[in-house]
Amino acid sequence: MWARELAVSAPGKVILHGEHAVVLGKVALAVALDLRTFLRLRPGAEGRLSVSLPGVGVRRSWDTPSLRALRGRIAADGDESKSPSIEQLDALREFAGIAAGASAPDSLATLAFLYMCLAVSAKYGDVPSVDIVVWSELPTGAGLGSSAAYAVCLAAALLMLCGAISCPLQEGQSTARWTEEELTLINSWAFRGEQVIHGNPSGVDNAVGTWGGALRYQAGKITPLKRVPTLRILLTNTKVPRSTKVLVAGVKEKILKFPAIMNPVLDSIDAISQECQSVLEAMPANPSPEHYPVLEEFFDINQHHLNVLGVGHPSLDRLCQVTASHSLHSKLTGAGGGGCGITLLPPDTSPLAVEAAKQDLCACGFECWETKIGAPGVTLHSCSSLSAQVLHALAQS
Incomplete structure (x- = not known):
């Protein structure tokens, strides 16, 4: 049973330099943007998992037995520790009532949520009954890493709910961040969420959302800069x-x-x-x-x-x-x-x-x-520390 109300946030990204040249093996610099996506966790009705994404018009709820049954189908179709397969995604679409080939933001966001929830719980244990609300300061489809910020928030929240990573926020603290090892795990799962949405992402956007600051990207290698000014x-x-x-x-x-x-x-x-x-x-x-x-x-x-x-x-x-x-x-x-x-x-x-x-x-x-x-990466917040604007937006859902 999850008994705390907390929030997770992750930044968007912009490319500072290296657009298009990076496709041909040159260096690109990606930096974290201090426009963030926020995910609120709240204890939910027993035996149900609910998600609300007001920015793309999604409000869904599923009972735990149905999700467990679907998880069994997903695991039977292949190794749930690997990147999402066509068979797994087809099973998720059928379960969620999403048409084959649907690429609207609401369909992809729902698909990514279900995939990450089931794959994480298959490896680390059931996700407890919670209500999840996600709201973003980032516009969708503008090349600012909105889908990656969503995937990073989801990965951090789900891994924490299942006990795969700690809940680092102590009583009285307003914010906290995870260890480097935990951030690496968050990033790897966020990348899989990005694969559901984009098919073949570079991994830059989710890495920026995870670590923040600035990253150097060249020929598939991602390296955080040693020091980044704001x-x-x-x-x-x-x-x-x-x-x-x-x-x-x-x-x-x-x-x-x-x-x-x-x-x-x-x-x-x-x-x-x-x-x-x-x-x-x-x-x-x-x-x-x-x-x-x-x-x-x-x-x-x-x-x-x-x-x-x-x-x-x-x-x-x-x-x-x-x-x-x-x-x-x-x-x-x-x-x-x-x-x-x-x-x-x-x-x-x-x-x-x-x-x-x-x-x-x-x-x-x-x-x-x-x-x-140069903003910080994925962060855990006490809800009382969030701005009035963010609290209002999360409450509206």
Whole structure:
């Protein structure tokens, strides 16, 4: 019987440098975004497991015997300790009434929840009767790691409920984090949740959600940076939809067409990522204004490179022009072709300048958040320590 009310949170992510070049073996830097997904655990009705995901319109409840029976089918179809099989996912879809091939966020979120719940409980013991509510500050489908933050929160909560990891929050504490060994286990299960949602994820998003800070990614190898300062940024969603698959294909086509021109561009993006890593690791935790000019130059150069690769967009050009008019430096983050951009906010930037930039960007039809990068990874909270906004959002479900 689970008797405590607690919350778990995990951050989203942005790519600081290395978009598209990373697909070709170059270095990328991914950083944790201080927009978070929150999962609340509360004791539930005996013999039932309930989940509510108000952001995607999911509210489901299952009785424990039905879940145990389904767990038996999942285990019979294959080794539950391996990545999800087609047979396992088909059984889950049938149980949940999800049509084959359904890819809407509500279907994928429900599928990931069921898979992780049953696979974790098959290995570590029954999940007790609880009510789970998940709410996120992250928009879905914007390339900000919202699905990974969800999977990380789920993994941490389910592993803790089954006793596979500790409950590190002591009486009187507001937050706590798990040991490195426990974080590694959380990350491995979160990756399996990401496999349900995305099929073949890189593992970067869930690693950022687990460890926070910043990570270096190259050729499948993920390495946390030794030290990461907390940097203020303006995150802007242009709301222009884009296809990552189409953009990646376009970059490859351009490289094949003009290798002598494009390969040096990729090498330069790689050098920016590596130089930026060195600068970040040498910066103090709370950098002063004089630390920013080199980071701003990296943003400017890399944005030009990404336009050369063909992944820019008029909306992103407009974003850069608007922020430049307020003496701020921006670049796209993620796949490009629309989507999101990030703007550095040095500590000496006046609040009036930030507000004016936000107003001008919103006037373009964009959505803005003033936030930070270098945020902590998955964290356990006492519910009383959460902000009024988060508590209200969780209570609304």
